[in-house]
Amino acid sequence: MKTVSVIGLGNRGTEYMGFIKAFHSKKAKIVALCDCRQQALDDIAPIYDIPKDKQFISTDEFFSKGVLSDALIISTQDASHYEITKAAIETGYKYILLEKPVSGKKEEYHELRDMAEDKGVILIICHVLRYSNYYSKIKEIISGGQIGDIVSINHTENVGYFHFAHSFVRGNWRDEYxxxxxxxxxxxxxxxxxxxxxxxxxxxxxxxxxxKYFCKENAPEGATEFCMGGCKAKKNCPYDAEALYITDPFYKAKFIKHMKRTLTGKAENSKDDIVHAIKYGDYGKCVFLNDNNVCDNQMVTMQFKNGATAVLSMNGHSNKMFRECHIVGTKGELIGYNAKLKLNIFGGKSKTIHTGSVGFTGHVEGDIRLINGFIRILTGEHKELSDITTIDATVISHDIALAAEESRKNGGVPVSLS
Ligand SMILES: NC(=O)c1ccc[n+]([C@@H]2O[C@H](COP(=O)([O-])OP(=O)(O)OC[C@H]3O[C@@H](n4cnc5c(N)ncnc54)[C@H](O)[C@@H]3O)[C@@H](O)[C@H]2O)c1
Incomplete structure (x- = not known):
């Protein structure tokens, strides 16, 4: 039986723990927990029978006990990933699953990559989409040569208006600093x-x-700091927090239904808890009068060494949250829309590809399969790392993202990566 510790008992950490318990209980078990919120420890420890002496309120305390398990999951917020992962490697953990992004600083994630390599640590980053049936199938078709060599990729991330407002205007990812x-x-x-x-x-x-949009200049007349603070524009505002989080009985924005823990910090919530959070907390704030500063629209153009090009478009204003992808090769193309996939061979057949994608909300399917992959690596059932998202793969995506940001801040001038 392999043992796993978890630092960060929020949405992601508890989801991963749930999958280990539900699908891998014969192979792995959770043995130690760390979170800087006592409420989180009190909520989660009983579910996994974690004794008091294996519950830690700070990472200093956690790491002072040495290596407590075969593997460690780090699912705290972005800004703490570097310090915690560095401490984990220095303490001697050999199998680490770390949430993305690793760090917004190039020198930090490069250092972690080098440390992992030096110390023989398997540091896996949660690029969950790669593990889904849908994206695995796309990769399989490309690798099988059916569309020839890739010439261009046009990919769009439609974040969803309610999701963007929740996470990137009101929530944890609203401030790039x-x-x-x-x-x-x-x-x-x-x-x-x-x-x-x-x-x-x-x-x-x-x-x-x-x-462009979620800023003071666009605040409607009569807007107030909190939606429930007497806002005169809330009736026609799709971002009205009272409607989104409390009064919409059907949760049109389904995603938000799962976010109660984020609003209150508690696993179980009464209606009063939610109302209090929306009246006075971050998630009840006007989307136009907040202190958010991250882009709500961005385009990235990429040139690859093989001569191919790619364009990524991120927008925060779509009605639903879904991704689109058009991959054009020398012999054919793949058209992906909201996890549905079509293959057109030039001068030949056009067909719908059945990817085996499961219709869960968001990327739960990828999350489940990531944990499956992690446990199989941990138990030694799976030894091949080339199909696992280790930090080597992450460095590539992070270098491109930071180069895009550098370019954007300099008016779009190309940034060389070679
Ligand atoms: N892979 C994905 O697709 C995906 C999706 C969403 C979020 N994420 C990432 O996962 C991470 C966690 O996101 P989340 O939504 O679960 O966040 P969350 O806020 O729900 O959970 C974070 C938890 O970590 C705890 N914590 C924070 N700092 C700590 C510290 N220094 N020591 C101990 N505990 C600490 C918090 O109290 C909280 O319980 C973030 O980095 C986020 O960007 C990844």
Whole structure:
């Protein structure tokens, strides 16, 4: 039986723990927990029978006990990933699953890559999309040569208006200085996919983008700091927090239904808890009068060494959250839309590809398969690392994202990566 510790008992950490318990209980078990919120420890420890002496309120305390398990999951917020992962490697953990993004600073994620290599640590980053049936199938078709050599990729990340407002205007990823720019926080997955499909080094990046809409100039007349603070414009505002989080009985924005823990910090919530959070907390704030600064639209153009090109478009204003992808090769093309895939062979057949994609919300399917892959690596059932998203792959996506941000801040001038 392999043992796993977890630092960061929020949405991601608890989801991963749930999968280990539900699908891998014969192979692995959770043995130690760390979170800087006592409420999180109190909520989660009983579910996994974690004794008091294996519950830690700080990472200093956690690491002072030495290596407590065969593997460690780090699922804290972005800004702490570097320090915690460095401490984990120095302490002696050999199998680490770390949430993305690794860091918004190039020198930090390069250092972690080098440390992992030096110490023989398997440091896997949660690029969950790669593990889904849908994206695995796209990669399989490309690798099988059916569309020939890739000439260009046109990929769009439609974040969803409610999701963008929740995470990037009101939530944890609204400030590039406490988290990272949205092109890294949200789109390191998309850039990772493009680089993975392309299988050739990216040599040059240029980018334009802005925070166009969620700013003070666009606040409607009568807007107040909190939606429930007497706002006169809330009736016609799709971002009204009271409607989104409390009164919409059907949760049109389904995604938000799962976010109650984020609003209150508690696993179980009464209606009063939610109302209090929306009246006074971050998620009840006007989307136009907040302190957010990350881009709500950005385009990235990439040149690859093999001569192919790619364009990534991120927008925060779509009605639903979904991704689109058009991959054009010398012999055919793949058209992906919201996890549905079509293959057109030039001068030949056109067919719908059944990817085996499961219709879960968001990327739960990829999350489950990532944990499956992690456990199989941990138990030694799977030894091949080339199909696992180790930090070597992450460095590529992060370098491209940061180059895009550098280009955007300099008016779109190309940034060389070679
Ligand atoms: N792979 C993906 O597709 C994906 C999707 C969403 C989020 N994420 C990433 O996952 C990470 C976690 O996101 P989340 O939504 O679970 O966040 P969250 O805020 O719900 O959870 C983070 C938890 O870490 C704890 N924490 C923070 N700093 C800590 C510290 N120094 N020591 C101990 N505990 C600490 C918090 O109290 C909280 O319980 C983020 O980096 C985020 O960007 C990845």
């Amino acid at each position: 406490t988290s990272t720019p949205s092109i890294l926080a949200k789109c390191c997955h998309d850039i990772d996919l493009i680089a993975w499909f392309m299988d050739s080094p990216c040599t040059s990046v240029s980018s334009v983008g802005s925070l």
